[in-house]
Amino acid sequence: MRTCTRTGQTAGMRRSAAPSSPVRIALFAYPGIQGLDLSGPLEMFARATRVLRDEGRAHPGYQVQVVATNSGPLAASSGFRFLPDTTLRALRGSVDTLLVVGGIGVDALLGERPILDWLRRMAGRVRRIGSVCTGAFLLAEAGLLDGRAATTHWSRAAELARRYPGARVEEDRIWVRDGNVYTSAGVSAGIDLALALIEEDLGPEVALAVARAMVVYLRRPGDQSQYSAPLRLQAAQTPSVRELVSWATEHPASDLSVPALARRAGKSPRHLTRIFRKELGVAPAQAVEQLRVEAARRALQQSDAGLEDVAARCGFGSAEVLRRTFLRTLHVTPSAYRARFSPRAEVAS
Numbered sequence: 001m002r003t004c005t006r007t008g009q010t011a012g013m014r015r016s017a018a019p020s021s022p023v024r025i026a027l028f029a030y031p032g033i034q035g036l037d038l039s040g041p042l043e044m045f046a047r048a049t050r051v052l053r054d055e056g057r058a059h060p061g062y063q064v065q066v067v068a069t070n071s072g073p074l075a076a077s078s079g080f081r082f083l084p085d086t087t088l089r090a091l092r093g094s095v096d097t098l099l100v101v102g103g104i105g106v107d108a109l110l111g112e113r114p115i116l117d118w119l120r121r122m123a124g125r126v127r128r129i130g131s132v133c134t135g136a137f138l139l140a141e142a143g144l145l146d147g148r149a150a151t152t153h154w155s156r157a158a159e160l161a162r163r164y165p166g167a168r169v170e171e172d173r174i175w176v177r178d179g180n181v182y183t184s185a186g187v188s189a190g191i192d193l194a195l196a197l198i199e200e201d202l203g204p205e206v207a208l209a210v211a212r213a214m215v216v217y218l219r220r221p222g223d224q225s226q227y228s229a230p231l232r233l234q235a236a237q238t239p240s241v242r243e244l245v246s247w248a249t250e251h252p253a254s255d256l257s258v259p260a261l262a263r264r265a266g267k268s269p270r271h272l273t274r275i276f277r278k279e280l281g282v283a284p285a286q287a288v289e290q291l292r293v294e295a296a297r298r299a300l301q302q303s304d305a306g307l308e309d310v311a312a313r314c315g316f317g318s319a320e321v322l323r324r325t326f327l328r329t330l331h332v333t334p335s336a337y338r339a340r341f342s343p344r345a346e347v348a349s
Helices: 035-054 104-109 111-124 136-141 153-164 191-200 202-212 229-233 239-248 258-265 271-280 286-302 307-313 317-331 334-341 343-348
Strands: 023-029 062-068 096-099 130-132 175-178 179-182
Touching: 035 130, 035 191, 035 202, 035 239, 035 258, 062 153, 062 343, 096 111, 096 136, 104 334, 111 130, 130 136, 130 271, 130 317, 136 153, 136 179, 179 191, 191 202, 202 229, 202 334, 202 343, 229 286, 239 258, 239 271, 239 286, 258 271, 286 317, 286 334, 307 317, 307 334, 317 334
Parallel strands: 023 062, 023 096, 096 130, 130 179
Antiparallel strands: 175 179
16 A cells, blocks of 8 residues: 655665665756756765765665766756766666656656656666656656655646646645655755655664764755745845844744734834735734744754743743644644654654
């Protein structure tokens, strides 16, 4: 039975602790890729292998190959050039994991039947297959996302859902696993996906060591938003509202009632509410709640502070108000959220 794991749980997907040969990863690339979609996961897998070697572990780590449409250097959309290891026609031997990277060049490949046929064949041979960013369009075009949950870069998620109605597109997720098919959002989310795969293969301690070595946050959970509430809310066109959101983000425990916000912005409460609804699609009170929830999430992930302290620092007033808000917006209690998503919990799991 195929399972759908939207938040990145990894039960039943682990390999043996110390295989005799490296886990072979193939990254499929083409002209016009997003450079970080390729280099981000590649660096994560390479660092994991170094961690294992430096710690004297028996596991041989990863063998990563860049598989391209053609031989010779390929240019990313930024102009950076990559030299692939092989081509899809010349690839030999078994592959454990195939990841299709994203980029503006993906659209030119959607009608390329040899590539789509190759993806279908590979999907039947590999343990897991996935995509970074708009690489999901190639998987969808090959029919590999039919009946599955998936995600991609937020700017093209609606298009993915419209073009491929057989896929259940989760428009605002960092990454999604449905059975052995993995899709991730744009650019840096490929790093989150790679860390999740490393955790599946090698355990949370190695994933944490890799994250620390690369100075990145130990993987963001798959159900985290692709773009944060402060970033989303700072998209307001009115400069005074952008400044107001920035200030509120830094002062979640302050009086953020509509009258107080209106005074700070130099507007009437009614006018401020109209601006918020028109430019951000939410009322000021909803925006404040989003900012406070995100502040509380960070506090729960990054500190051992008690719930009353977290609630006070983030403007909820009491642990009970914090608990009710988390249940309503995230469908989980603050304690359960911390138990699942704090770095300490990752290692303990």
